[in-house]
Amino acid sequence: MSTPLERWVEEQAAHTRPKNIHWCDGSDAESAQLNELMLRDGTFTALNEKTYPNCFYSRSNPNDVARTEQVTFICSGKKEDAGPTNNWLSPADAKAKVGPLFKGCMEGRTMYVVPYIMGPVSSPISKVGVQLTDSAYVAANMRIMTRMGKVATERLGSSAEFVPGLHSLGDVNPDRRFICHFPEEKLIWSFGSGYGGNALLGKKCFALRIASAMAREQGWMAEHMLILGLEDPAGKITYLAAAFPSACGKTNLAMMVSALESSGYKVWTVGDDISWMQIGPDGYLHAINPEAGFFGVAPGTSAHTNPNVMEALRKNSIFTNVGLTANREPWWEGIGLPHGDGMIDWQGQPYDPKVRTAAHPNSRYTVPAHQAPCISKRWEDPAGVPISAFIFGGRRTKTVPLVFEAFDWPHGVFVGATMGSETTAAATGAVGVLRRDPMAMLPFCGYNMADYWGHWLAMGRRIPHPPKIFHVNWFRKGSDGKFLWPGYGENVRVLKWILERAEGKGKAVETPIGFVPAPDALTLDGLNVTRATMEALLRVDPAEFAGDLDDIKTFFDKFGTKLPAELRAEHAKLGERLSRVLVAQK
Numbered sequence: 019m020s021t022p023l024e025r026w027v028e029e030q031a032a033h034t035r036p037k038n039i040h041w042c043d044g045s046d047a048e049s050a051q052l053n054e055l056m057l058r059d060g061t062f063t064a065l066n067e068k069t070y071p072n073c074f075y076s077r078s079n080p081n082d083v084a085r086t087e088q089v090t091f092i093c094s095g096k097k098e099d100a101g102p103t104n105n106w107l108s109p110a111d112a113k114a115k116v117g118p119l120f121k122g123c124m125e126g127r128t129m130y131v132v133p134y135i136m137g138p139v140s141s142p143i144s145k146v147g148v149q150l151t152d153s154a155y156v157a158a159n160m161r162i163m164t165r166m167g168k169v170a171t172e173r174l175g176s177s178a179e180f181v182p183g184l185h186s187l188g189d190v191n192p193d194r195r196f197i198c199h200f201p202e203e204k205l206i207w208s209f210g211s212g213y214g215g216n217a218l219l220g221k222k223c224f225a226l227r228i229a230s231a232m233a234r235e236q237g238w239m240a241e242h243m244l245i246l247g248l249e250d251p252a253g254k255i256t257y258l259a260a261a262f263p264s265a266c267g268k269t270n271l272a273m274m275v276s277a278l279e280s281s282g283y284k285v286w287t288v289g290d291d292i293s294w295m296q297i298g299p300d301g302y303l304h305a306i307n308p309e310a311g312f313f314g315v316a317p318g319t320s321a322h323t324n325p326n327v328m329e330a331l332r333k334n335s336i337f338t339n340v341g342l343t344a345n346r347e348p349w350w351e352g353i354g355l356p357h358g359d360g361m362i363d364w365q366g367q368p369y370d371p372k373v374r375t376a377a378h379p380n381s382r383y384t385v386p387a388h389q390a391p392c393i394s395k396r397w398e399d400p401a402g403v404p405i406s407a408f409i410f411g412g413r414r415t416k417t418v419p420l421v422f423e424a425f426d427w428p429h430g431v432f433v434g435a436t437m438g439s440e441t442t443a444a445a446t447g448a449v450g451v452l453r454r455d456p457m458a459m460l461p462f463c464g465y466n467m468a469d470y471w472g473h474w475l476a477m478g479r480r481i482p483h484p485p486k487i488f489h490v491n492w493f494r495k496g497s498d499g500k501f502l503w504p505g506y507g508e509n510v511r512v513l514k515w516i517l518e519r520a521e522g523k524g525k526a527v528e529t530p531i532g533f534v535p536a537p538d539a540l541t542l543d544g545l546n547v548t549r550a551t552m553e554a555l556l557r558v559d560p561a562e563f564a565g566d567l568d569d570i571k572t573f574f575d576k577f578g579t580k581l582p583a584e585l586r587a588e589h590a591k592l593g594e595r596l597s598r599v600l601v602a603q604k
């Protein structure tokens with residue numbers, strides 16, 4: 019008798035017609051064999067064995083370097099279930115369009131069957147997925163990013179409970195690139211891209227788009243959130259989860275070396291990108307990191323900004339679309355190291371800063387999480403870690419203060435739902451354009467965003483001890499165009515205040531948008547920031563926020579009658595609070 023998995027693989031192989039089928043077991047021997055194969059066909063270049071043992075360098079097709087949101091589809095039966103912020107195709111249309119592309123697409127290639135677990139091996143919160151792919155590069159990355167191979171096959175057994183994902187590089191042609199999600203069937207089809215979030219199907223496709231739909235049905239949460247533990251001088255660790263849009267600082271915050279370490283505040287990493295959360299028996303929301311590795315932005319990563327990851331990625335890692343020095347070491351802008359002569363850029367050409375940067379702005383490293391010196395002792399706790407606070411944030415050059423606290427859960431949901439951020443290189447398209455990115459989930463919510471907000475509001479009513487909700491902005495700029503806040507390890511000063519507020523302490527001032535730290539409430543010793551700069555960082559200008567009210571209304575109006583009434587009420591209340599202050603100022 020064959021298992022549901024075997025039957026599905028057989029069916030897909032009949033359609034895609036690979037030359038070979040390789041069932042991945044996740045072993046070291048298999049990994050060595052795949053790496054050898056990729057060294058031979060040129061997908062991989064071995065890095066310096068002394069300084070980067072078992073590390074590999076890879077360049078993708080220059081047309082395939084970031085997520086492509088315009089060809090990412092939510093294929094729900096009804097269009098309104100995808101909502102106005104997602105691209106939609108009916109399941110039948112998607113299959114009619116993309117199905118033929120898969121026909122015979124693996125001829126002459128090997129199909130890798132990649133069974134994987136999202137989450138700690140024995141956690142009840144974890145789930146199994148199986149990806150079929152004709153890319154050895156994808157299989158190698160999945161081995162780092164998930165618990166892949168035998169552990170997953172064993173957890174699955176003969177059960178049909180896995181999320182199937184079919185992936186082919188095809189001919190890597192942007193005109194034939196489709197990332198389709200079938201939230202009702204819990205199925206993923208990805209064609210024509212080998213890039214991260216498009217191709218490593220456990221990550222954004224399963225752990226966010228499909229999982230968010232499952233979470234709503236089953237009463238839990240799947241979020242684009244890092245998870246960290248903040249240790250206080252008494253040794254008590256409090257866990258926080260933070261949602262920032264792509265390339266807005268999750269990995270850096272999750273792995274930071276605290277500037278307050280000498281006074282006893284230390285940060286431990288549980289996860290850097292995704293959080294799955296369920297209500298625990300203690301009434302707290304408990305979070306697991308579904309991933310096993312970090313797929314991080316390389317540029318800007320240095321011994322100064324993120325020493326923990328710099329140490330972690332010295333072995334068993336993959337570097338994609340960075341520069342390659344003559345010494346066969348990876349190099350990128352902001353690494354803080356000399357590159358020497360003879361460097362090759364991410365397109366394989368001799369480096370010439372007049373032509374292009376050495377590393378693509380969205381170049382990435384793939385590194386096993388357990389290699390990070392800052393990894394939390396509880397990062398694989400099957401029960402997850404209890405979350406005391408949620409933090410939203412984005413890139414806002416103007417208007418938004420360094421930190422503020424929402425008044426209560428519904429107001430916090432409003433803050434998350436209306437958060438904005440300037441776009442980055444993590445997705446194709448213009449960079450630096452302000453867009454609303456609710457909960458940093460705009461490109462990742464597998465269903466109608468209005469229903470998603472409804473789910474958030476419903477969860478707030480169900481969680482006996484809900485996390486307090488905050489908003490941060492590390493990216494406010496002065497009139498000289500420079501960041502006002504030093505960021506990185508100094509962000510712990512903000513986390514410390516958040517921790518104090520979550521414990522019912524910490525001094526704050528009420529403003530129309532929420533509570534901001536009282537003038538002396540942030541610990542600033544040893545920090546070279548003037549009083550005037552701190553004032554500029556914390557300033558809430560009611561007139562600037564009032565200017566946002568119309569834009570929020572226009573955004574909310576897109577959702578029509580599906581918009582939860584609570585959010586309309588929050589919008590009205592914000593308007594009232596702002597006009598009260600504005601009238602008083604006159």
Ligand code: GTP
Nearest residue numbers: 264265266267268269270315317318444492505506
């Ligand atoms: P994804 O992996 O795309 O989800 O990104 P992420 O949210 O994990 O972002 P990451 O931590 O990789 O940071 C992206 C960019 O923001 C990098 O170039 C960082 O150097 C920069 N960055 C991160 N934290 C800070 C900060 O506190 N201040 C400033 N100014 N820049 C930061």
Ligand code: SPV
Nearest residue numbers: 085214215221222264444
């Ligand atoms: C993001 O873009 O949010 C990432 C990288 O974390 S990707 O895997 O491409 O989604």
Ligand code: MN
Nearest residue numbers: 263264265291
């Ligand atoms: Mn991300």
